[in-house]
Amino acid sequence: xxxxxxxxxxxxxxxxxxxxxxxxxxxxxxxxxxxxxxxxxxxxxxxxxxxxxxxxxxxxxxxxxxxxxxxxxxxxxxxxxxxxxxxxxxxxxxxxxxxxxxxxxxxxxxxxxxxxxxxxxxxxxxxxxxxxxxxxxxxxxxxxxxxxxxxxxxxxxxxxxxxxxxxxxxxxxxxxxxxxxxxxxxxxxxxxxxxxxxxxxxxxxxxxxxxxxxxxxxxxxxxxxxxxxxxxxxxxxxxxxxxxxxxxxxxxxxxxxxxxxxxxxxxxxxxxxxxxxxxxxxxxxxxxxxxxxxxxxxxxxxxxxxxxxxxxxxxxxxxxxxxxxxxxxxxxxxxxxxxxxxxxxxxxxxx
Amino acid sequence: xxxxxxxxxxxxxxxxxxxxxxxxxxxxxxxxxxxxxxxxxxxxxxxxxxxxxxxxxxxxxxxxxxxxxxxxxxxxxxxxxxxxxxxxxxxxxxxxxxxxxxxxxxxxxxxxxxxxxxxxxxxxxxxxxxxxxxxxxxxxxxxxxxxxxxxxxxxxxxxxxxxxxxxxxxxxxxxxxxxxxxxxxxxxxxxxxxxxxxxxxxxxxxxxxxxxxxxxxxxxxxxxxxxxxxxxxxxxxxxxxxxxxxxxxxxxxxxxxxxxxxxxxxxxxxxxxxxxxxxxxxxxxxxxxxxxxxxxxxxxxxxxxxxxxxxxxxxxxxxxxxxxxxxxxxxxxxxxxxxxxxxxxxxxxxx
Numbered sequence: 001x002x003x004x005x006x007x008x009x010x011x012x013x014x015x016x017x018x019x020x021x022x023x024x025x026x027x028x029x030x031x032x033x034x035x036x037x038x039x040x041x042x043x044x045x046x047x048x049x050x051x052x053x054x055x056x057x058x059x060x061x062x063x064x065x066x067x068x069x070x071x072x073x074x075x076x077x078x079x080x081x082x083x084x085x086x087x088x089x090x091x092x093x094x095x096x097x098x099x100x101x102x103x104x105x106x107x108x109x110x111x112x113x114x115x116x117x118x119x120x121x122x123x124x125x126x127x128x129x130x131x132x133x134x135x136x137x138x139x140x141x142x143x144x145x146x147x148x149x150x151x152x153x154x155x156x157x158x159x160x161x162x163x164x165x166x167x168x169x170x171x172x173x174x175x176x177x178x179x180x181x182x183x184x185x186x187x188x189x190x191x192x193x194x195x196x197x198x199x200x201x202x203x204x205x206x207x208x209x210x211x212x213x214x215x216x217x218x219x220x221x222x223x224x225x226x227x228x229x230x231x232x233x234x235x236x237x238x239x240x241x242x243x244x245x246x247x248x249x250x251x252x253x254x255x256x257x258x259x260x261x262x263x264x265x266x267x268x269x270x271x272x273x274x275x276x277x278x279x280x281x282x283x284x285x286x287x288x289x290x291x292x293x294x295x296x297x298x299x300x301x302x303x304x305x306x307x308x309x310x311x312x313x314x315x316x317x318x319x320x321x322x323x324x325x326x327x328x329x330x331x332x333x334x335x336x337x338x339x340x341x342x343x344x345x346x347x348x349x350x351x
Numbered sequence: 352x353x354x355x356x357x358x359x360x361x362x363x364x365x366x367x368x369x370x371x372x373x374x375x376x377x378x379x380x381x382x383x384x385x386x387x388x389x390x391x392x393x394x395x396x397x398x399x400x401x402x403x404x405x406x407x408x409x410x411x412x413x414x415x416x417x418x419x420x421x422x423x424x425x426x427x428x429x430x431x432x433x434x435x436x437x438x439x440x441x442x443x444x445x446x447x448x449x450x451x452x453x454x455x456x457x458x459x460x461x462x463x464x465x466x467x468x469x470x471x472x473x474x475x476x477x478x479x480x481x482x483x484x485x486x487x488x489x490x491x492x493x494x495x496x497x498x499x500x501x502x503x504x505x506x507x508x509x510x511x512x513x514x515x516x517x518x519x520x521x522x523x524x525x526x527x528x529x530x531x532x533x534x535x536x537x538x539x540x541x542x543x544x545x546x547x548x549x550x551x552x553x554x555x556x557x558x559x560x561x562x563x564x565x566x567x568x569x570x571x572x573x574x575x576x577x578x579x580x581x582x583x584x585x586x587x588x589x590x591x592x593x594x595x596x597x598x599x600x601x602x603x604x605x606x607x608x609x610x611x612x613x614x615x616x617x618x619x620x621x622x623x624x625x626x627x628x629x630x631x632x633x634x635x636x637x638x639x640x641x642x643x644x645x646x647x648x649x650x651x652x653x654x655x656x657x658x659x660x661x662x663x664x665x666x667x668x669x670x671x672x673x674x675x676x677x678x679x680x681x682x683x684x685x686x687x688x689x690x691x692x693x694x695x696x697x698x699x700x701x702x
Contacts, residue, residue, distance in 0.1 A: 010659075011659070289698065289701075291696075302675070305670065305671070305672065305673050305675050306362075306698065307675045307677070308361075308362070308674065308675065308676050308677070308678075308692075309676075309677045309678070310676075310677070310678040310679075310685045310686070310688070311685065312666070312677055312678070312679065315663070315677070317675065319670065321672065322656050322657065323659065324653070324656050324657070324659065324668065324670040324675050325660075325661075326658070326659070326660045326661070326663055326668050327659075327661040327662060327663070328661075331661055331662045334644065334662065335659075335661070337644060337661070338642055338644060338659040338661060341659075342642065345642075347657065350640075
């Protein structure tokens, strides 16, 4: 899943260069790193990417080892239920038995071997047992920015990985509630990573979201036909807009979760990027050509221009060839307001 | 006088684009604005510019109405005594009676009519009386960044402008001393603007700085000869390095000062630039494409890239296509250390 509108990482991210196409934490883009991370487990010919039509060309260029027809371009983002349903239909057209792992393209994982081990185990579980499985990350802090999963009774284990019944999805908590979740031990972060047989996912959509299923059926019926792109362009933007978590997983008849710990981060903001990068003097994190003179706690990113910062604390500075952002770490989420102001002013070249 | 090494306005200023070639406060460069300011008083054919050889080409391009031979390129900066001595010799070659006003090319003046009136009066005074005259700016605050002039007895007036004997030059004071100077009323800011007959200046150099005079004589002797550029290149870098203030003015046999008030600023730092620009919300000053969201007291300059600043106070942000500076207003002078670090790292493209 390589969607996303690219506002949280402005000015590095843009409409046509969303987060997964950025090299935020290494020389690789997050998308390339995601593909590289699963290649030891899944060969390129069995990897598909769903992205927006606008970025499909850039995505194909970035991933030449994947067939061009393995990059699926959504005419318009319609949330994750439509995305995974469409992908399931594409896979089922060539393999009715397809077992699928669904991964966001813009996360960071510091223990790729542990990650692959969990993925293989999750896939083996759903291949044998059916149902829908979500990978839940053991929380390392009382994070209020994520949804949580409450785990139910243990159902078994595969290759040393426990599998539990998924009790329920929990919305983003406040700080006190989050502390309670961490202390309780039965709550996991909802990572947005899943495993299922494509047919099982498709059947749950049919059962719970019949209107979405009918739209997907119209698209699938055009598979291999000359007018398939026109049908996609006509129908996809009308698909029901709902997340797979609340639209499909929560009401699924068999739903599992596998607790995992493999150094996962959703790197959802500049401060989250800094958390996974090594810090220098004063805890300042730098990327690119940077002079940091008596700074502390800063995130200084010279993504094109060099950045020189003197005597500043806890500041995010991101410079690209055409725009610069300066914001305190604690207010980094206000970058969305900046993007909205740019839109209002008609500075479209900066979006 | 259009010399200067261009470190205080990094990253806008560079070795080959020093302060006088920047458009810091209007659409014009400071140098063009300086020339435009005196044109109603002095026709282009009687204006000369002394700059460094490295920036002579850019200076000629900027000032096409001046003859190319009116842009004098110093092979190397040797301080102001050599600069004004050389210029005097150039003028004397065509006009032994030349009356000269010497102006820095990188200052801002908000009352250009008052400025021209004072300049005309100063030139008239030295044309009639001889001696060396310096324009002294009535201090509006206890500035510790300037040298001061102590005025002596009143010698007379011309066109409504008083002229005093110059008592002495005073080095940059500490804050208490500066407050005393302002209260005293007999101290003026040393603006670095002068008037004299070229022959008088040259005679004072001869009398007080005979070694400098001998070097200037060697250069002047080559005037009109085929080898004049070679002589200049050989001799100029060996000239005695001393300021006209302490090397010539202080010991001159007749030395005047004219107190002036015409909205003068030497705009010697980013905060000084902000002082002469209109401020917006929260006292933040902006240039270029800037989004300032809940900022106060900032100086935000998008000199190429756009700048977006959120929730920051009293911060200087200057962005050019290849470098960005972020520094608190109160530490703006530390930009010199940044330039020195760039030099140490060999990032010569940023100098």
